[in-house]
Amino acid sequence: MSQFFEYLKMAVSNIRANKMRSFLTMLGIIIGISSVILIMSLGNGARNIITEQMSGIASGQIALYTYDDTGSYEITKDDIAAIKEQVDGIRGINSYMSISGTTSTKKGEFQVQASGQMASYMIFSSTGILKGRYFNETEYLAGQPVCLIGERDAVRIFGSTDVVGMNLDVMLWEKEVTFTIIGVEQAEKESMFTFTYENSPIYIYFPLTVLEQVYGMEFETYYQIYLMAEDGADTGTITTQVVDLLERRHQCIGEDIYQYESFNDYMETVNTVLNVVTMLISLVAAISLIVGGIGVMNIMLVSVTERTREIGIRKALGAKTRSILLQFLSESAIITMIGGLIGIISGVAEAFLVAKIVAAVNPVFAFTPSVSVVTVVVTTVFSSAIGLFFGIYPARKAAKMSPIEALRRN
Amino acid sequence: MNPLIEVRNLMKIYNPGENEVHALDDISLRIDAGEFVAVIGQSGSGKSTFMNMLGCLDVPTSGSYYLNGEDVAGLTDDALSEIRNREIGFIFQGFNLIPNLTALENVELPLIYRNIPAAKRHALSVASLEKVGLKNRMEHKPSEMSGGQQQRVAIARALAAAPPVILADEPTGNLDSASSKEIMQILRDLHKEGRTVILITHDNKIAASAKRVIRIIDGKIVSDTRIKEEGNQDIEAIAAKIEAEGE
Numbered sequence: 001m002s003q004f005f006e007y008l009k010m011a012v013s014n015i016r017a018n019k020m021r022s023f024l025t026m027l028g029i030i031i032g033i034s035s036v037i038l039i040m041s042l043g044n045g046a047r048n049i050i051t052e053q054m055s056g057i058a059s060g061q062i063a064l065y066t067y068d069d070t071g072s073y074e075i076t077k078d079d080i081a082a083i084k085e086q087v088d089g090i091r092g093i094n095s096y097m098s099i100s101g102t103t104s105t106k107k108g109e110f111q112v113q114a115s116g117q118m119a120s121y122m123i124f125s126s127t128g129i130l131k132g133r134y135f136n137e138t139e140y141l142a143g144q145p146v147c148l149i150g151e152r153d154a155v156r157i158f159g160s161t162d163v164v165g166m167n168l169d170v171m172l173w174e175k176e177v178t179f180t181i182i183g184v185e186q187a188e189k190e191s192m193f194t195f196t197y198e199n200s201p202i203y204i205y206f207p208l209t210v211l212e213q214v215y216g217m218e219f220e221t222y223y224q225i226y227l228m229a230e231d232g233a234d235t236g237t238i239t240t241q242v243v244d245l246l247e248r249r250h251q252c253i254g255e256d257i258y259q260y261e262s263f264n265d266y267m268e269t270v271n272t273v274l275n276v277v278t279m280l281i282s283l284v285a286a287i288s289l290i291v292g293g294i295g296v297m298n299i300m301l302v303s304v305t306e307r308t309r310e311i312g313i314r315k316a317l318g319a320k321t322r323s324i325l326l327q328f329l330s331e332s333a334i335i336t337m338i339g340g341l342i343g344i345i346s347g348v349a350e351a352f353l354v355a356k357i358v359a360a361v362n363p364v365f366a367f368t369p370s371v372s373v374v375t376v377v378v379t380t381v382f383s384s385a386i387g388l389f390f391g392i393y394p395a396r397k398a399a400k401m402s403p404i405e406a407l408r409r410n
Numbered sequence: 411m412n413p414l415i416e417v418r419n420l421m422k423i424y425n426p427g428e429n430e431v432h433a434l435d436d437i438s439l440r441i442d443a444g445e446f447v448a449v450i451g452q453s454g455s456g457k458s459t460f461m462n463m464l465g466c467l468d469v470p471t472s473g474s475y476y477l478n479g480e481d482v483a484g485l486t487d488d489a490l491s492e493i494r495n496r497e498i499g500f501i502f503q504g505f506n507l508i509p510n511l512t513a514l515e516n517v518e519l520p521l522i523y524r525n526i527p528a529a530k531r532h533a534l535s536v537a538s539l540e541k542v543g544l545k546n547r548m549e550h551k552p553s554e555m556s557g558g559q560q561q562r563v564a565i566a567r568a569l570a571a572a573p574p575v576i577l578a579d580e581p582t583g584n585l586d587s588a589s590s591k592e593i594m595q596i597l598r599d600l601h602k603e604g605r606t607v608i609l610i611t612h613d614n615k616i617a618a619s620a621k622r623v624i625r626i627i628d629g630k631i632v633s634d635t636r637i638k639e640e641g642n643q644d645i646e647a648i649a650a651k652i653e654a655e656g657e
Contacts, residue, residue, distance in 0.1 A: 316465070
């Protein structure tokens with residue numbers, strides 16, 4: 001195969017002899033490849049950041065609810081106990097009820113969204129505690145009026161986060177409830193899913209049972225509960241098991257009384273949509289790659305016509321069909337491969353540039369472009385394939401020339 | 411001893427059927443190793459077609475052609491490429507050098523196709539260029555050389571692989587008289603070294619360098635004359651003799 005090296009050398013010397021032309025031909029491939037890489041990298045990077053931010057909020061959560069007008073299918077405390085006992089992979093079960101009210105402090109008057117939660121709230125809270133602690137099972141069962149408040153909200157109404165132990169009077173449903181603050185939750189990391197606006201209400205979280213104490217409500221059944229899967233547990237299996245269990249307990253097997261939404265399912269849908277969008281845009285970019293390939297073929301055809309005499313000379317001197325074929329094929333392959341290489345490098349560079357610009361314009365959307373090895377390998381193979389595919393016709397045309405015909409031409 | 415070239419009843423017919431053109435009409439001929447043969451004829455006489463046959467650039471319609479003992483009349487394109495590479499050194503009227511290669515690279519071409527390793531190839535090519543007096547022009551491109559120099563590069567290319575047959579098609583056709591003389595001197599020297607040289611020309615003066623003159627008219631061999639060495643005979647006189655024979 002030492003001769004193959006000679007054909008490569010011939011190809012390289014000819015590409016160098018026509019620098020401008022070779023570069024312009026390459027440009028088509030460069031633009032095609034770099035667009036594909038750019039879009040794939042941005043798409044992957046965006047998907048990563050969306051997944052990451054959304055997982056932070058609700059990964060592993062399953063919402064289970066029933067549309068029940070008779071009341072006989074609502075989920076009871078016994079149901080919850082049974083689920084905890086019989087289904088593996090569940091970290092906790094929660095249900096909540098939000099009511100709105102107002103509070104006034106030295107800083108003024110504020111709207112309040114008060115959210116009664118179960119003791120497992122600590123599992124569902126995505127941010128973690130900054131000061132103090134979550135309420136515990138005992139406080140929950142006793143219906144003690146303790147509450148948690150967010151870091152930013154604490155600053156808004158008290159001017160400080162050192163609020164553990166302070167009391168907060170809230171008017172809820174025309175009754176004043178005095179909550180003792182036992183914990184301050186960390187502020188959420190700023191992400192594209194946080195929406196804060198002026199005069200947004202103060203959020204507090206307290207044991208749901210407080211509502212029983214204050215208003216005499218009874219929380220025996222729930223129309224909606226939340227399950228938190230253990231890390232790595234299959235939310236699909238858990239959901240099926242829980243729904244089966246509930247259907248058995250309420251004798252409604254197969255009646256679709258219990259509905260569910262799994263965050264992980266939702267995430268998969270989002271991922272699929274993002275993938276499809278990325279693929280579609282990449283397809284458009286790939287079309288430019290094909291246009292580039294046609295450019296290569298076009299130039300190679302011109303080159304074959306221009307070099308008819310050279311082909312005749314080579315054949316007269318002993319070049320075989322295969323030699324000429326390989327020489328011309330090498331030329332188009334080298335053009336597309338160099339173009340592909342430059343395309344990959346500039347595509348990656350462009351992706352990082354775009355990410356930098358995005359980060360500078362709006363840090364919330366900041367993300368790192370993700371260049372996958374698969375993308376690079378696939379585009380490299382694709383660009384080489386384009387070179388060979390579009391090079392083969394001109395190369396065959398050259399190789400099949402008869403030496404006398406070729407020599408006769410000027 | 412087997413002849414180097416043996417051609418029997420060679421026919422080449424273009425446009426078979428209605429407007430048949432018999433470019434070569436029943437040519438039979440043998441050329442031994444070491445001969446210096448001139449094939450002469452006017453344009454249209456069929457000498458170019460004959461040269462294409464001898465050079466294995468084209469295949470005959472019928473007849474047989476034994477080159478170095480091998481029947482080449484019915485070979486495939488690739489087999490013919492191999493024969494050309496191994497057996498024939500071409501010198502063309504238009505030099506036929508590849509413009510973007512240097513003199514040295516041009517000379518190396520047939521050696522590349524013969525699969526000779528780079529070091530040996532380089533040595534052979536340099537030696538060949540030295541022989542035609544162009545050692546100092548090896549890195550020049552054809553466009554940087556005179557016609558005579560370009561033809562010398564072409565001769566070096568034909569010689570480099572030491573093929574048994576040197577086939578020169580109007581080698582001086584594009585050259586001034588001084589360069590022509592140089593080129594013919596090189597061909598005569600090659601013959602003296604024992605190489606077989608076949609010269610295709612329409613010019614009697616050029617043909618006069620040869621030791622045997624074959625005249626083709628209308629695709630037929632009309633004469634085949636050996637030129638006797640009569641001391642230091644004048645080229646002009648021989649040319650006149652050839653001229654006279656042709657009439």
